[in-house]
Amino acid sequence: EISGAYLYRHFNIMAQKREILIPEITNTRELEALLTHADPAVSSLAREILDYSASLVAAQVAGILEFSKRDLVFIMQGSLYWKGNNFKETVERLVTELCPEYHASYENVLHSDLFGAAKLVG
Numbered sequence: 001e002i003s004g005a006y007l008y009r010h011f012n013i014m015a016q017k018r019e020i021l022i023p024e025i026t027n028t029r030e031l032e033a034l035l036t037h038a039d040p041a042v043s044s045l046a047r048e049i050l051d052y053s054a055s056l057v058a059a060q061v062a063g064i065l066e067f068s069k070r071d072l073v074f075i076m077q078g079s080l081y082w083k084g085n086n087f088k089e090t091v092e093r094l095v096t097e098l099c100p101e102y103h104a105s106y107e108n109v110l111h112s113d114l115f116g117a118a119k120l121v122g
Contacts, residue, residue: 002056004028004080010049020045032085053080054087058094065095065102076106 001010008031012024020041025031034046061074080087088106095104 002053004078004084007031007049007053011046014045014049018045028080035085050084050087051090054090055094058091058098061091061095061104062098065099065104069102071103073105073107075109082108
């Protein structure tokens, strides 16, 4: 429910459960495009899934801040976070609400799965 690579699958499952008649989507870019869909049930479900995902990310970041009891830099990976419709802003707003005493800053590091830890040290 966090990884942008799979959010579209959650949309397909929830649309079926809610009996929303729409063809299955095949990627999260299509999910984002549904934010402006003419059917309010479709656009609302798309927003709900993206906002829920952002809230889970924010809860993890806030939890790490609380545990560490200091300001931290987070290496964020993925186009959903950096380019997603209001995703980054939602995460940052919720982190501030959940943990106002510590500050999180966010970095985008090319090949962060390889170099992210080194960037934090250096």
